[in-house]
């Protein structure tokens with residue numbers, strides 16, 4: 001009985017995006033498809049990466065980018081909407097612990113990421129032959145990456161007081177990190193300086209590890225990526241839990 | 253038996269504002285309790301502290317004996333709060349909102365009780381309407397319903413009748429009274445003092461974060477408001493009568509304690525040669541109590557509080 005609150009909150013968060021799936025699922029799938037059409041049209045004949053065609057290389061990157069961006073969008077937009085409209089009290093009044101709160105929001109973000117990611121994969125896999133050489137990496141990195149961006153979404157949704165503050169967080173942090181992570185290129189093709197810069201971007205390891213699951217080759221060892229991504233997840237989890245425990249902006 | 257609500261030495265400061273200043277308050281189980289005070293007095297802050305939405309700087313609060321910090325799960329299970337702000341989740345229908353709210357409290361299969369609440373609040377026909385489509389008053393009803401899904405023994409309503417039509421007021425109070433008769437403790441804040449006077453057996457008044465009055469409604473009325481003889485006269489009132497009386501708009505108002513004082517009073521007016529054009533008896537009312545308490549006759553209120561501690 002006492003742990004009913006968590007599953008309802010999780011379920012509600014999933015229902016929330018599913019009810020407006022045209023915006024929360026179909027739209028990002030379409031965006032990814034457009035990226036694929038444009039970039040592969042321009043680059044298909046000129047570039048091969050890790051021994052596969054550019055289109056085949058691009059698809060996993062787009063899938064993972066969709067997972068990450070939508071995981072972030074889910075928790076952050078839900079929280080800021082609830083806080084701005086005030087209906088967050090419905091979640092704060094019941095006996096739901098900060099841990100349950102955290103897991104429910106992050107897990108729902110992961111679900112949204114998976115749903116959109118699967119949608120992108122289904123929409124794009126027709127354009128190039130895809131292998132699934134080591135599929136467990138795909139699942140592990142999607143799960144961890146989704147959880148990391150879901151946690152970041154929780155932080156942003158609680159930190160931002162207005163929608164434009166959230167947009168700033170998204171435009172100046174999340175977008176650069178995801179775009180400059182090797183979604184569209186292998187970092188080996190970059191000048192050495194930018195290669196080094198990319199290695200400081202945790203999202204690079206998420207994409208690289210995820211892509212390893214498809215081709216069995218990647219810029220970095222998937223074990224290194226796992227370590228980096230795992231460390232990020234652990235750190236962010238501790239940080240977010242402490243933020244929630246402190247009641248920051250939720251329980252004044 | 254533990255108190256329904258126990259508030260001890262609770263203070264809360266927002267920046268330069270002392271929203272709550274060492275509040276001590278106990279509400280007994282089964283009471284219909286009124287929490288009154290002007291805008292900004294701290295009523296909502298006190299309720300928020302009780303609900304765990306705001307953390308008190310000092311002091312402690314408990315619901316049915318459960319501390320709202322250290323034993324928050326039990327405290328929140330025993331408490332239902334109707335927030336002052338008209339909030340709703342636009343993604344869901346009325347029934348979905350109530351089912352979800354039940355789930356947050358760990359309650360599955362709550363349909364029978366939800367139906368009963370909907371029926372009693374006149375919401376049955378709106379059960380499947382989206383929250384966005386409801387009028388303000390209807391949203392307010394849903395807010396009340398959401399506070400009741402887990403059958404809390406203690407129910408706190410923060411201005412539930414603000415901007416609400418007569419019909420809902422009546423259905424609402426009918427329902428809340430029934431819950432009170434069934435043993436639920438009710439705490440109400442309102443700016444409609446008549447409402448509080450009719451419903452509440454005990455009343456606390458807050459002013460600038462401080463508790464300035466706490467007594468039964470009956471005692472407050474007796475102490476701070478009296479019956480009064482109100483009259484309009486053609487002549488000039490004799491001076492020995494006007495020292496106790498107040499004049500406004502041509503009406504004199506003379507307080508008295510017992511009805512046996514009325515005749516001598518009238519006799520004296522007659523003796524002074526004053527003709528009476530119009531006359532009525534004013535009953536004591538909470539509004540007068542409120543005004544007098546807020547104007548602060550400090551001696552009296554302090555005495556009152558000291559007595560009640």
Ligand SMILES: Nc1ncnc2c1ncn2[C@@H]1O[C@H](COP(=O)(O)OP(=O)(O)OP(=O)(O)O)[C@@H](O)[C@H]1O
Pocket residue numbers: 252266267269270271289290291292293294295296297298336
């Ligand atoms: N989150 C907050 N941040 C800063 N100040 C606040 C906050 N909440 C309340 N206050 C201040 O605390 C004081 C008490 O406010 P509160 O809302 O408790 O009053 P109230 O008695 O409920 O008034 P009303 O009858 O208008 O609802 C006010 O001066 C208010 O401005």
Ligand SMILES: [Mg+2]
Pocket residue numbers: 295296297336410
């Ligand atoms: Mg208020």
